[in-house]
Amino acid sequence: MTSKWLTLFLSQAVSRVMLDDIRAILPADAMKVFINGMDETHYATVECLQAEQHCALIASAIVVWRQLGHVHHILYKKGELLREVDDATQFQLFTLLKTHRAVLQIS
Numbered sequence: 001m002t003s004k005w006l007t008l009f010l011s012q013a014v015s016r017v018m019l020d021d022i023r024a025i026l027p028a029d030a031m032k033v034f035i036n037g038m039d040e041t042h043y044a045t046v047e048c049l050q051a052e053q054h055c056a057l058i059a060s061a062i063v064v065w066r067q068l069g070h071v072h073h074i075l076y077k078k079g080e081l082l083r084e085v086d087d088a089t090q091f092q093l094f095t096l097l098k099t100h101r102a103v104l105q106i107s
Helices: 012-025 052-067 090-097
Strands: 005-010 031-035 044-049 074-078 081-084 103-106
Touching: 005 012, 005 052, 012 031, 012 044, 012 052, 044 052, 052 090, 090 103
Parallel strands: 005 103
Antiparallel strands: 005 044, 031 044, 074 081, 074 103
């Protein structure tokens, strides 16, 4: 059985505040984290198993950090589709994260 994954690209500023939370709320065997110190906009790449509980936890974390003023821009990518979802609700983010091969760029 092939596992479905979602990808988060975190800017360096967002990584500083949010990466430890993501590591704390998701099981270690359900995620992979890659750090690229040369790229400020794609500083951390987080690949996560696309289970409903993981998507719900990530959506919650994004909303909390957005409310605290640390997340300003969220781009959703799916193939050729690129959408700004800066003001998406928690449920909308959850729905996007459940989309096969979802990619969110958070800065």
